[in-house]
Amino acid sequence: MSDHKVEGWVAIARSKAVRTKPLRVLAGGRAFVLFRADGRLHCLADICPHRSAPLSSGRVVSGAIECPYHGWQFDGAGLCKAMPGLTGAMPRTLVPSYAVCEKDGLVFFSAQVANDDPYTTVLAAGDTVSMMVESRVTSSLAEVAENILDATHTHFTHKGILRGLSAKRYKVTVTVTGGDGWVEARYVGEPKQEGLVSRLLEGERSISIGRFRYPGIAELEFWGAKSINLATTFHLRQETADTVHGFGILSGPRQRNLGYLKALLFKPFFRIALRQDQHILHAAEKNRRLFGERRQMFGPLDIMRPHIDAILARQRPEVAEKPAVLVMEL
Ligand code: FES
Ligand SMILES: [Fe+2]
Structure with missing residues:
Protein backbone atom coordinates (compact mmCIF):
# COMPACT_ATOMS: atom_id res chain seq x y z
CA MET A 1 0.00 0.00 0.00
CA SER A 2 1.35 3.41 -0.81
CA ASP A 3 0.92 6.42 1.38
CA HIS A 4 -0.76 8.66 -1.16
CA LYS A 5 -3.75 6.32 -0.99
CA VAL A 6 -3.72 6.40 2.79
CA GLU A 7 -6.55 8.22 4.52
CA GLY A 8 -5.78 10.49 7.40
CA TRP A 9 -2.65 12.11 8.75
CA VAL A 10 0.83 10.74 8.17
CA ALA A 11 3.88 12.14 10.00
CA ILE A 12 6.42 13.17 7.36
CA ALA A 13 8.92 15.52 8.99
CA ARG A 14 10.04 17.09 12.20
CA SER A 15 8.79 20.66 12.48
CA LYS A 16 12.28 21.98 13.07
CA ALA A 17 13.52 20.38 9.82
CA VAL A 18 11.26 22.70 7.80
CA ARG A 19 12.68 26.17 7.84
CA THR A 20 12.86 28.67 4.99
CA LYS A 21 14.63 26.17 2.76
CA PRO A 22 12.18 23.78 1.05
CA LEU A 23 12.35 20.17 2.25
CA ARG A 24 11.78 17.11 0.07
CA VAL A 25 10.13 14.12 1.77
CA LEU A 26 9.19 10.72 0.39
CA ALA A 27 5.95 8.90 1.12
CA GLY A 28 4.37 6.01 -0.73
CA GLY A 29 6.98 6.17 -3.48
CA ARG A 30 6.23 9.82 -4.20
CA ALA A 31 8.05 13.00 -3.38
CA PHE A 32 6.54 16.00 -1.65
CA VAL A 33 8.00 19.41 -0.91
CA LEU A 34 7.39 21.18 2.37
CA PHE A 35 8.03 24.88 2.68
CA ARG A 36 7.08 27.82 4.83
CA ALA A 37 5.83 30.99 3.19
CA ASP A 38 3.97 33.93 4.70
CA GLY A 39 4.19 32.24 8.07
CA ARG A 40 2.34 29.15 6.89
CA LEU A 41 3.44 25.63 6.15
CA HIS A 42 2.66 24.20 2.72
CA CYS A 43 2.97 20.85 1.00
CA LEU A 44 3.04 20.33 -2.79
CA ALA A 45 3.96 17.44 -5.06
CA ASP A 46 7.71 17.85 -5.53
CA ILE A 47 7.57 17.99 -9.32
CA CYS A 48 7.26 21.01 -11.56
CA PRO A 49 4.45 20.55 -14.11
CA HIS A 50 6.65 22.21 -16.75
CA ARG A 51 9.74 19.96 -17.16
CA SER A 52 9.50 17.93 -13.96
CA ALA A 53 12.29 19.57 -11.96
CA PRO A 54 12.08 19.00 -8.19
CA LEU A 55 10.65 22.17 -6.67
CA SER A 56 12.51 21.36 -3.45
CA SER A 57 15.77 22.30 -5.25
CA GLY A 58 14.35 25.79 -5.72
CA ARG A 59 13.79 28.52 -3.16
CA VAL A 60 10.99 30.41 -1.52
CA VAL A 61 10.42 33.91 -2.94
CA SER A 62 7.62 36.33 -2.11
CA GLY A 63 5.32 33.72 -0.61
CA ALA A 64 5.83 31.16 -3.38
CA ILE A 65 8.20 28.36 -4.26
CA GLU A 66 10.34 29.00 -7.32
CA CYS A 67 11.29 26.16 -9.65
CA PRO A 68 15.08 25.95 -10.09
CA TYR A 69 14.83 25.26 -13.87
CA HIS A 70 12.88 28.14 -15.52
CA GLY A 71 11.73 29.97 -12.42
CA TRP A 72 7.98 29.33 -12.46
CA GLN A 73 6.52 30.22 -9.09
CA PHE A 74 3.80 28.35 -7.22
CA ASP A 75 1.91 29.50 -4.16
CA GLY A 76 0.95 27.36 -1.17
CA ALA A 77 -2.17 26.14 -2.95
CA GLY A 78 -0.01 24.99 -5.88
CA LEU A 79 -1.23 27.71 -8.27
CA CYS A 80 1.34 29.13 -10.68
CA LYS A 81 1.85 32.83 -9.94
CA ALA A 82 4.69 33.70 -12.29
CA MET A 83 6.33 32.46 -15.51
CA PRO A 84 9.41 34.65 -15.95
CA GLY A 85 9.56 36.28 -19.41
CA LEU A 86 5.87 35.87 -20.18
CA THR A 87 4.21 39.11 -21.28
CA GLY A 88 0.75 37.78 -22.14
CA ALA A 89 -1.92 36.14 -20.02
CA MET A 90 -0.72 33.30 -17.84
CA PRO A 91 -2.34 29.90 -18.38
CA ARG A 92 -3.86 28.39 -15.25
CA THR A 93 -1.25 25.91 -14.02
CA LEU A 94 -1.43 23.82 -10.87
CA VAL A 95 0.81 21.52 -8.84
CA PRO A 96 -1.12 19.13 -6.56
CA SER A 97 -1.24 20.45 -3.00
CA TYR A 98 -1.85 18.55 0.23
CA ALA A 99 -3.21 19.35 3.66
CA VAL A 100 -0.52 19.78 6.31
CA CYS A 101 -0.52 20.50 10.00
CA GLU A 102 1.93 20.51 12.88
CA LYS A 103 1.55 18.95 16.28
CA ASP A 104 4.01 18.14 19.07
CA GLY A 105 7.06 18.82 16.90
CA LEU A 106 5.92 16.77 13.91
CA VAL A 107 4.59 17.75 10.49
CA PHE A 108 1.67 15.67 9.27
CA PHE A 109 0.28 15.56 5.78
CA SER A 110 -2.86 14.09 4.35
CA ALA A 111 -3.45 13.07 0.76
CA GLN A 112 -7.17 12.62 1.44
CA VAL A 113 -9.55 14.75 3.44
CA ALA A 114 -8.63 14.64 7.12
CA ASN A 115 -10.96 16.41 9.49
CA ASP A 116 -9.66 15.21 12.81
CA ASP A 117 -6.51 16.22 14.65
CA PRO A 118 -3.48 13.98 14.11
CA TYR A 119 -2.72 11.52 16.88
CA THR A 120 0.78 11.98 18.26
CA THR A 121 1.26 9.90 21.40
CA VAL A 122 -0.73 8.48 24.28
CA LEU A 123 1.11 10.82 26.64
CA ALA A 124 0.62 13.94 24.50
CA ALA A 125 -1.47 15.64 27.18
CA GLY A 126 -0.30 16.15 30.72
CA ASP A 127 2.93 16.73 32.53
S1 FES B 1 10.81 22.79 -15.09
FE1 FES B 1 9.99 24.08 -13.63
S2 FES B 1 9.91 25.97 -14.59
FE2 FES B 1 10.57 24.66 -16.15
FE1 LIG C 1 12.93 -4.79 18.65
Whole structure:
Protein backbone atom coordinates (compact mmCIF):
# COMPACT_ATOMS: atom_id res chain seq x y z
CA MET A 1 0.00 0.00 0.00
CA SER A 2 1.35 3.41 -0.81
CA ASP A 3 0.92 6.42 1.38
CA HIS A 4 -0.76 8.66 -1.16
CA LYS A 5 -3.75 6.32 -0.99
CA VAL A 6 -3.72 6.40 2.79
CA GLU A 7 -6.55 8.22 4.52
CA GLY A 8 -5.78 10.49 7.40
CA TRP A 9 -2.65 12.11 8.75
CA VAL A 10 0.83 10.74 8.17
CA ALA A 11 3.88 12.14 10.00
CA ILE A 12 6.42 13.17 7.36
CA ALA A 13 8.92 15.52 8.99
CA ARG A 14 10.04 17.09 12.20
CA SER A 15 8.79 20.66 12.48
CA LYS A 16 12.28 21.98 13.07
CA ALA A 17 13.52 20.38 9.82
CA VAL A 18 11.26 22.70 7.80
CA ARG A 19 12.68 26.17 7.84
CA THR A 20 12.86 28.67 4.99
CA LYS A 21 14.63 26.17 2.76
CA PRO A 22 12.18 23.78 1.05
CA LEU A 23 12.35 20.17 2.25
CA ARG A 24 11.78 17.11 0.07
CA VAL A 25 10.13 14.12 1.77
CA LEU A 26 9.19 10.72 0.39
CA ALA A 27 5.95 8.90 1.12
CA GLY A 28 4.37 6.01 -0.73
CA GLY A 29 6.98 6.17 -3.48
CA ARG A 30 6.23 9.82 -4.20
CA ALA A 31 8.05 13.00 -3.38
CA PHE A 32 6.54 16.00 -1.65
CA VAL A 33 8.00 19.41 -0.91
CA LEU A 34 7.39 21.18 2.37
CA PHE A 35 8.03 24.88 2.68
CA ARG A 36 7.08 27.82 4.83
CA ALA A 37 5.83 30.99 3.19
CA ASP A 38 3.97 33.93 4.70
CA GLY A 39 4.19 32.24 8.07
CA ARG A 40 2.34 29.15 6.89
CA LEU A 41 3.44 25.63 6.15
CA HIS A 42 2.66 24.20 2.72
CA CYS A 43 2.97 20.85 1.00
CA LEU A 44 3.04 20.33 -2.79
CA ALA A 45 3.96 17.44 -5.06
CA ASP A 46 7.71 17.85 -5.53
CA ILE A 47 7.57 17.99 -9.32
CA CYS A 48 7.26 21.01 -11.56
CA PRO A 49 4.45 20.55 -14.11
CA HIS A 50 6.65 22.21 -16.75
CA ARG A 51 9.74 19.96 -17.16
CA SER A 52 9.50 17.93 -13.96
CA ALA A 53 12.29 19.57 -11.96
CA PRO A 54 12.08 19.00 -8.19
CA LEU A 55 10.65 22.17 -6.67
CA SER A 56 12.51 21.36 -3.45
CA SER A 57 15.77 22.30 -5.25
CA GLY A 58 14.35 25.79 -5.72
CA ARG A 59 13.79 28.52 -3.16
CA VAL A 60 10.99 30.41 -1.52
CA VAL A 61 10.42 33.91 -2.94
CA SER A 62 7.62 36.33 -2.11
CA GLY A 63 5.32 33.72 -0.61
CA ALA A 64 5.83 31.16 -3.38
CA ILE A 65 8.20 28.36 -4.26
CA GLU A 66 10.34 29.00 -7.32
CA CYS A 67 11.29 26.16 -9.65
CA PRO A 68 15.08 25.95 -10.09
CA TYR A 69 14.83 25.26 -13.87
CA HIS A 70 12.88 28.14 -15.52
CA GLY A 71 11.73 29.97 -12.42
CA TRP A 72 7.98 29.33 -12.46
CA GLN A 73 6.52 30.22 -9.09
CA PHE A 74 3.80 28.35 -7.22
CA ASP A 75 1.91 29.50 -4.16
CA GLY A 76 0.95 27.36 -1.17
CA ALA A 77 -2.17 26.14 -2.95
CA GLY A 78 -0.01 24.99 -5.88
CA LEU A 79 -1.23 27.71 -8.27
CA CYS A 80 1.34 29.13 -10.68
CA LYS A 81 1.85 32.83 -9.94
CA ALA A 82 4.69 33.70 -12.29
CA MET A 83 6.33 32.46 -15.51
CA PRO A 84 9.41 34.65 -15.95
CA GLY A 85 9.56 36.28 -19.41
CA LEU A 86 5.87 35.87 -20.18
CA THR A 87 4.21 39.11 -21.28
CA GLY A 88 0.75 37.78 -22.14
CA ALA A 89 -1.92 36.14 -20.02
CA MET A 90 -0.72 33.30 -17.84
CA PRO A 91 -2.34 29.90 -18.38
CA ARG A 92 -3.86 28.39 -15.25
CA THR A 93 -1.25 25.91 -14.02
CA LEU A 94 -1.43 23.82 -10.87
CA VAL A 95 0.81 21.52 -8.84
CA PRO A 96 -1.12 19.13 -6.56
CA SER A 97 -1.24 20.45 -3.00
CA TYR A 98 -1.85 18.55 0.23
CA ALA A 99 -3.21 19.35 3.66
CA VAL A 100 -0.52 19.78 6.31
CA CYS A 101 -0.52 20.50 10.00
CA GLU A 102 1.93 20.51 12.88
CA LYS A 103 1.55 18.95 16.28
CA ASP A 104 4.01 18.14 19.07
CA GLY A 105 7.06 18.82 16.90
CA LEU A 106 5.92 16.77 13.91
CA VAL A 107 4.59 17.75 10.49
CA PHE A 108 1.67 15.67 9.27
CA PHE A 109 0.28 15.56 5.78
CA SER A 110 -2.86 14.09 4.35
CA ALA A 111 -3.45 13.07 0.76
CA GLN A 112 -7.17 12.62 1.44
CA VAL A 113 -9.55 14.75 3.44
CA ALA A 114 -8.63 14.64 7.12
CA ASN A 115 -10.96 16.41 9.49
CA ASP A 116 -9.66 15.21 12.81
CA ASP A 117 -6.51 16.22 14.65
CA PRO A 118 -3.48 13.98 14.11
CA TYR A 119 -2.72 11.52 16.88
CA THR A 120 0.78 11.98 18.26
CA THR A 121 1.26 9.90 21.40
CA VAL A 122 -0.73 8.48 24.28
CA LEU A 123 1.11 10.82 26.64
CA ALA A 124 0.62 13.94 24.50
CA ALA A 125 -1.47 15.64 27.18
CA GLY A 126 -0.30 16.15 30.72
CA ASP A 127 2.93 16.73 32.53
CA THR A 128 5.28 14.68 30.41
CA VAL A 129 8.79 14.67 29.01
CA SER A 130 9.41 13.44 25.50
CA MET A 131 12.26 12.89 23.09
CA MET A 132 12.32 12.01 19.45
CA VAL A 133 14.51 9.69 17.42
CA GLU A 134 14.42 8.85 13.72
CA SER A 135 15.16 5.58 12.02
CA ARG A 136 15.06 4.17 8.51
CA VAL A 137 14.98 0.51 7.60
CA THR A 138 14.81 -1.59 4.45
CA SER A 139 11.49 -3.35 4.98
CA SER A 140 7.74 -2.97 4.75
CA LEU A 141 5.50 -1.01 7.09
CA ALA A 142 3.65 -4.10 8.35
CA GLU A 143 6.96 -5.82 9.05
CA VAL A 144 8.34 -2.87 11.02
CA ALA A 145 5.12 -2.30 12.97
CA GLU A 146 5.03 -5.96 13.90
CA ASN A 147 8.66 -5.86 14.98
CA ILE A 148 8.03 -2.95 17.33
CA LEU A 149 5.04 -4.68 18.92
CA ASP A 150 6.48 -8.18 18.99
CA ALA A 151 7.31 -9.31 22.53
CA THR A 152 8.82 -12.62 21.44
CA HIS A 153 11.87 -11.22 19.62
CA THR A 154 13.25 -9.18 22.50
CA HIS A 155 14.84 -12.24 24.21
CA PHE A 156 17.01 -12.77 21.16
CA THR A 157 17.39 -9.55 19.20
CA HIS A 158 17.78 -7.36 22.29
CA LYS A 159 19.31 -9.73 24.78
CA GLY A 160 20.75 -7.75 27.69
CA ILE A 161 19.33 -4.43 26.57
CA LEU A 162 15.60 -4.77 26.86
CA ARG A 163 15.71 -8.21 28.46
CA GLY A 164 17.85 -9.77 31.13
CA LEU A 165 20.72 -12.06 30.25
CA SER A 166 19.04 -14.98 31.96
CA ALA A 167 16.79 -17.23 29.95
CA LYS A 168 14.09 -17.09 32.58
CA ARG A 169 10.59 -16.61 31.24
CA TYR A 170 7.36 -15.80 33.01
CA LYS A 171 3.81 -16.80 32.26
CA VAL A 172 1.94 -13.84 30.87
CA THR A 173 -1.71 -13.52 29.91
CA VAL A 174 -2.23 -11.63 26.68
CA THR A 175 -5.56 -10.19 25.60
CA VAL A 176 -5.85 -8.94 22.04
CA THR A 177 -8.68 -6.53 21.24
CA GLY A 178 -9.36 -4.11 18.45
CA GLY A 179 -11.76 -1.93 16.53
CA ASP A 180 -11.89 0.07 13.32
CA GLY A 181 -8.31 0.95 12.47
CA TRP A 182 -6.65 -0.36 15.61
CA VAL A 183 -5.56 -3.46 17.48
CA GLU A 184 -3.92 -3.82 20.87
CA ALA A 185 -2.38 -6.54 22.98
CA ARG A 186 -2.46 -6.22 26.76
CA TYR A 187 0.14 -8.19 28.72
CA VAL A 188 -0.60 -9.00 32.35
CA GLY A 189 1.64 -10.90 34.73
CA GLU A 190 5.03 -9.83 33.42
CA PRO A 191 7.33 -9.04 36.33
CA LYS A 192 9.74 -6.16 36.01
CA GLN A 193 12.28 -7.23 33.43
CA GLU A 194 15.96 -7.50 34.08
CA GLY A 195 17.28 -5.75 31.00
CA LEU A 196 19.33 -2.59 31.51
CA VAL A 197 16.62 -0.33 30.19
CA SER A 198 13.90 -1.84 32.30
CA ARG A 199 16.06 -1.53 35.40
CA LEU A 200 16.78 2.07 34.67
CA LEU A 201 13.36 3.22 33.93
CA GLU A 202 10.35 1.37 34.75
CA GLY A 203 9.92 0.84 38.44
CA GLU A 204 6.99 -1.36 39.33
CA ARG A 205 5.33 -2.74 36.25
CA SER A 206 1.74 -3.85 36.21
CA ILE A 207 0.71 -4.21 32.61
CA SER A 208 2.10 -3.35 29.23
CA ILE A 209 0.23 -2.66 26.05
CA GLY A 210 1.27 -2.84 22.41
CA ARG A 211 -0.99 -1.09 19.93
CA PHE A 212 -1.16 -0.51 16.19
CA ARG A 213 -3.20 2.33 14.76
CA TYR A 214 -3.96 3.07 11.15
CA PRO A 215 -2.20 4.32 9.07
CA GLY A 216 1.16 3.50 10.67
CA ILE A 217 1.42 4.07 14.41
CA ALA A 218 3.03 1.43 16.61
CA GLU A 219 2.89 2.24 20.28
CA LEU A 220 4.05 0.59 23.50
CA GLU A 221 2.83 1.55 26.97
CA PHE A 222 4.48 0.36 30.16
CA TRP A 223 2.25 0.86 33.16
CA GLY A 224 3.17 1.20 36.82
CA ALA A 225 0.68 0.70 39.60
CA LYS A 226 -1.56 3.57 38.51
CA SER A 227 -0.17 5.33 35.48
CA ILE A 228 2.08 5.00 32.45
CA ASN A 229 5.79 4.91 33.31
CA LEU A 230 6.97 5.02 29.75
CA ALA A 231 5.47 5.10 26.29
CA THR A 232 7.14 4.76 22.91
CA THR A 233 5.18 5.81 19.87
CA PHE A 234 6.43 5.21 16.36
CA HIS A 235 5.01 7.06 13.39
CA LEU A 236 5.89 4.89 10.43
CA ARG A 237 5.54 5.49 6.75
CA GLN A 238 6.55 3.55 3.68
CA GLU A 239 8.86 6.02 1.93
CA THR A 240 9.53 3.97 -1.17
CA ALA A 241 8.88 0.34 -2.07
CA ASP A 242 12.13 -0.43 -0.23
CA THR A 243 12.29 1.70 2.87
CA VAL A 244 10.25 2.53 5.93
CA HIS A 245 10.95 5.64 7.94
CA GLY A 246 9.92 6.16 11.54
CA PHE A 247 9.74 9.00 14.03
CA GLY A 248 9.91 7.52 17.50
CA ILE A 249 8.61 9.55 20.40
CA LEU A 250 9.58 8.31 23.80
CA SER A 251 7.73 9.89 26.63
CA GLY A 252 7.25 9.55 30.34
CA PRO A 253 6.00 11.49 33.33
CA ARG A 254 8.02 14.56 34.20
CA GLN A 255 8.40 13.56 37.90
CA ARG A 256 9.78 16.99 38.71
CA ASN A 257 12.93 16.75 36.62
CA LEU A 258 13.75 13.11 37.05
CA GLY A 259 11.85 12.43 33.83
CA TYR A 260 14.44 14.38 31.81
CA LEU A 261 17.27 12.44 33.37
CA LYS A 262 15.59 9.14 32.66
CA ALA A 263 14.82 10.11 29.08
CA LEU A 264 18.44 11.19 28.57
CA LEU A 265 19.72 7.91 29.96
CA PHE A 266 17.23 5.94 27.93
CA LYS A 267 17.96 7.51 24.57
CA PRO A 268 21.28 5.71 23.86
CA PHE A 269 19.73 2.33 24.71
CA PHE A 270 16.77 3.13 22.56
CA ARG A 271 19.15 3.81 19.69
CA ILE A 272 21.00 0.54 20.24
CA ALA A 273 17.70 -1.37 20.23
CA LEU A 274 16.67 0.42 17.04
CA ARG A 275 19.94 -0.53 15.39
CA GLN A 276 19.48 -4.16 16.40
CA ASP A 277 16.00 -4.20 14.87
CA GLN A 278 17.22 -2.39 11.75
CA HIS A 279 19.92 -4.99 11.34
CA ILE A 280 17.67 -8.05 11.61
CA LEU A 281 14.88 -6.55 9.49
CA HIS A 282 17.36 -5.62 6.79
CA ALA A 283 18.92 -9.11 6.82
CA ALA A 284 15.47 -10.73 6.60
CA GLU A 285 14.39 -8.49 3.73
CA LYS A 286 17.60 -9.17 1.79
CA ASN A 287 17.10 -12.87 2.36
CA ARG A 288 13.49 -12.77 1.12
CA ARG A 289 14.71 -11.13 -2.06
CA LEU A 290 17.52 -13.64 -2.52
CA PHE A 291 15.07 -16.53 -2.15
CA GLY A 292 12.30 -14.76 -4.06
CA GLU A 293 10.20 -15.61 -1.05
CA ARG A 294 7.19 -13.53 -0.05
CA ARG A 295 5.22 -16.11 1.91
CA GLN A 296 5.65 -16.10 5.64
CA MET A 297 4.50 -18.47 8.28
CA PHE A 298 2.31 -17.10 11.03
CA GLY A 299 3.26 -18.86 14.26
CA PRO A 300 0.75 -19.30 17.10
CA LEU A 301 2.41 -16.46 19.03
CA ASP A 302 2.26 -13.95 16.17
CA ILE A 303 -0.77 -12.33 17.69
CA MET A 304 -0.57 -8.91 16.05
CA ARG A 305 0.46 -9.37 12.44
CA PRO A 306 -2.78 -10.73 10.93
CA HIS A 307 -4.64 -7.78 12.46
CA ILE A 308 -2.02 -5.25 11.32
CA ASP A 309 -2.35 -6.64 7.80
CA ALA A 310 -6.16 -6.44 7.98
CA ILE A 311 -6.08 -2.85 9.26
CA LEU A 312 -3.67 -1.78 6.50
CA ALA A 313 -6.07 -3.35 3.98
CA ARG A 314 -8.83 -1.23 5.58
CA GLN A 315 -10.59 -4.24 7.06
CA ARG A 316 -11.89 -4.54 10.57
CA PRO A 317 -9.57 -6.81 12.60
CA GLU A 318 -11.14 -10.10 13.69
CA VAL A 319 -10.49 -9.38 17.35
CA ALA A 320 -12.86 -6.41 17.12
CA GLU A 321 -15.75 -8.88 17.31
CA LYS A 322 -14.15 -11.38 19.63
CA PRO A 323 -11.09 -10.62 21.75
CA ALA A 324 -8.41 -13.32 21.79
CA VAL A 325 -6.85 -14.43 25.06
CA LEU A 326 -3.78 -16.60 25.36
CA VAL A 327 -1.05 -17.44 27.84
CA MET A 328 2.56 -17.37 26.74
CA GLU A 329 5.94 -17.38 28.40
CA LEU A 330 7.84 -14.13 28.01
S1 FES B 1 10.81 22.79 -15.09
FE1 FES B 1 9.99 24.08 -13.63
S2 FES B 1 9.91 25.97 -14.59
FE2 FES B 1 10.57 24.66 -16.15
FE1 LIG C 1 12.93 -4.79 18.65
